[in-house]
Amino acid sequence: xxxxxxxxxxxxDGICDSLVKTAALAASEAGAEAEVIKLSEHNLSxxxxxxxxxxxxxxxxxxxxxxxxxxxxxxVREAAAFVYITPVYWGEVSEGLxxxxxxxxxxxxTKQWNKNDTSGSYLEGKPSILVANAGGGGGGIxxxxxxxxRAITHMGGNSQPRGNRGVYDYIAVNRWNQxxxxxxxxxxxxxxxxxxxx
Numbered sequence: 531x532x533x534x535x536x537x538x539x540x541x542x543d544g545i546c547d548s549l550v551k552t553a554a555l556a557a558s559e560a561g562a563e564a565e566v567i568k569l570s571e572h573n574l575s576x577x578x579x580x581x582x583x584x585x586x587x588x589x590x591x592x593x594x595x596x597x598x599x600x601x602x603x604x605x606v607r608e609a610a611a612f613v614y615i616t617p618v619y620w621g622e623v624s625e626g627l628x629x630x631x632x633x634x635x636x637x638x639x640t641k642q643w644n645k646n647d648t649s650g651s652y653l654e655g656k657p658s659i660l661v662a663n664a665g666g667g668g669g670g671i672x673x674x675x676x677x678x679x680r681a682i683t684h685m686g687g688n689s690q691p692r693g694n695r696g697v698y699d700y701i702a703v704n705r706w707n708q709x710x711x712x713x714x715x716x717x718x719x720x721x722x723x724x725x726x727x728x
Contacts, residue, residue, distance in 0.1 A: 575595050611657045612659070656687055
C-alpha cells in the first residue's frame with residue numbers, strides 16, 4: 531500500500547521538511563510504501579481555465595498543459611491514503627499546494643458532473659491526514675485546514691459514511707509544540723496505515 535505525502539513547502543529544511551521526513555519514516559515503519567511529492571520541485575503551471583474554464587479537465591479529467599501535473603495525478607490514483615503538509619502563509623495553504631489542489635479539483639471534482647464517466651474520483655474512499663505549520667503564535671491553522679478539507683470534499687474524498695475515510699486527523703504545528711506534534715504525526719500515520727489493513 532502506498533501513502534502519498536504531499537509537501538507544500540518550498541524549503542529544503544526547517545519544520546515542514548522535518549514533518550515530511552517524519553511522516554515518510556512512520557509510514558515505512560508501519561509497513562507501507564511512502565512516496566513524497568515536493569510540489570516546489572515540479573514547476574506546475576497555474577490553472578489556465580481552458581475552454582472558458584472547463585477544458586480537458588472536465589471532459590477528460592486531465593490537464594491540457596504538459597507540466598508534470600498529469601503524472602502527479604496518476605500517483606494520486608495509485609495511493610491508498612494521503613498526508614498533506616503545508617506551511618501557513620497569510621492564513622492559508624502555501625501557493626504551491628493551492629495551485630496543485632486547484633488543478634486536481636478541476637480534474638477529479640468534475641467527475642461527478644460527467645454522467646458518462648463512472649470511474650469516480652481518485653480521492654474517493656481514501657483517508658487524509660492534514661498537517662499545517664504556522665510561524666509565530668500559530669494563527670491561520672484552522673483556516674488552512676478548512677481550505678484543504680474543502681478541496682478534498684469537492685473531490686469526493688470526505689464523503690459519508692466516513693468510517694476511517696475522509697480526514698483522518700489534523701496536526702497543528704508551531705515552533706513551540708513541534709516536538710510533541712512530531713510524535714503525534716508518527717502515531718497518526720501508523721494508525722492510518724493499520725486502519726487500511728483491516
